[in-house]
Amino acid sequence: MQLNDMLFPYNDNYYQKMYINPILMKLRIAKIYYLWTAFFCLIRSSGVKKDEKVLDFGCGIGNLVWALRKLGFDAMGVDSSKSAKKYCRVPEHCCYIQTDKLPYKDSTFGLVYSNEVLEHIPRSRLDSYIKELYRVSKGAMIHMICVKERGEIVKQDKTHEIIESEKWWENKFKSLSFKVKKGNLFYFFPNIFSGKLKLSGIKSGYFYIYKRKKK
16 A cells, blocks of 8 residues: 555645635635534544544545544544645644555554545555555444545546445445445535535445454
């Protein structure tokens, strides 16, 4: 596994356009979205406790790490983008590295999650990424993924390496021996933000996966 900018090719312009310049960001209204996602899509769904650590894989500028910490959780993030590091909201809690292995011990985190990340990984390397994330988890992960059900917006993003349906992702996780729970009543923002409301995309692309850790 290699965390590098080839897999996450986001530069300064990307972060300025998406996270710095938008009016909702400047008015700080976007904070509501991150707090909402942190509580309803991560904490409430996983049951993670405040005495457990949480890892955001592909944390970007650390918006969800910020939100989780605001809610009292010991959250940290990992990413490879130098541009993301430049704009990070919680730099003391986010690690920006390029490595073959995550710098954490086995079973460190009560919850490991990714938000709009796995679809950017080449197919040939996807399994190794998922296995490495599982290694540092205590057995539970949440992955929020841009799936085909969202419509044309999925194809328009040229950084998407994997454009597949929700069913494809479910089968992928099951092939790695995970049990899978799909959907979340509160996970609808990505579909709204896609620009064209597509009913089949509502709540699609949310996966809670888990299996018992070896002792």
